[in-house]
Amino acid sequence: AANVPMHNAIRAAHARGLPMLAECGGMMALFDNLVDKEGQTHRMAxxxxxxxxxxxxxAAIGHQAVELPTREGMAGQTVRGHTFHYSTTNTPLAPLLHARSPRDDGSGEAVYRSGTLTASYVHLYFPSNPTAIAALFGG
Structure with missing residues (x-):
């Protein structure tokens, strides 16, 4: 939380329109605030x-499947991953979509989009669909 130069660099990259993927702890660092287990609030990026x-x-554990909202007509490309976290989010930002649990097809983690930033608790397994991952980054 105290790494202000890192926060500034991430904000500058986002302002330049660079494609960004924030997974789990990376996503947590990009919210306005983080409240630790002792109840202390820390300013984030x-x-x-x-x-x-x-x-x-x-708070959550298990396999997830995400139909990535990629560029250039790549809708329908599914990437597998997993989730494991001890935190929850409270945001007015509507999720772009929700992952699903491949085991029971139930609703999974939220996936957020803000400009060129895609963020979720899901840890994506890139080899499960390299084409979709490349498209996510503009490739």
Whole structure:
């Protein structure tokens, strides 16, 4: 939270329109605030509106499948991954989509988009669909 130069560099990259993917802890760092387990609030990078709050217990675990909202007509490209985190988010930002649980096809983690930033708790497994991942980064 105290790494202001890192926050500034990330904000500058986002302002330049560079494609960005923030997974789990990376996404947490991009929210306005993070509340730790002791209840202390820390200012973060501020690219995503809202607050991440650390929990004492595991908040989510499991496999996820994400139909990535990629460029150039790549809709329908699914990338597999997993989720494992001890925090929750409170944001006014509407999710672009939700991942799904491949086991029971239930709703999974939110995927957010802000400009060229795509963010989620899901840790994507790039080899599960390299073409979709490349398109996500403009390739």
């Amino acid at each position: 501020g690219l995503l509106p809202g607050t991440v709050t650390m929990q004492k217990r595991l």
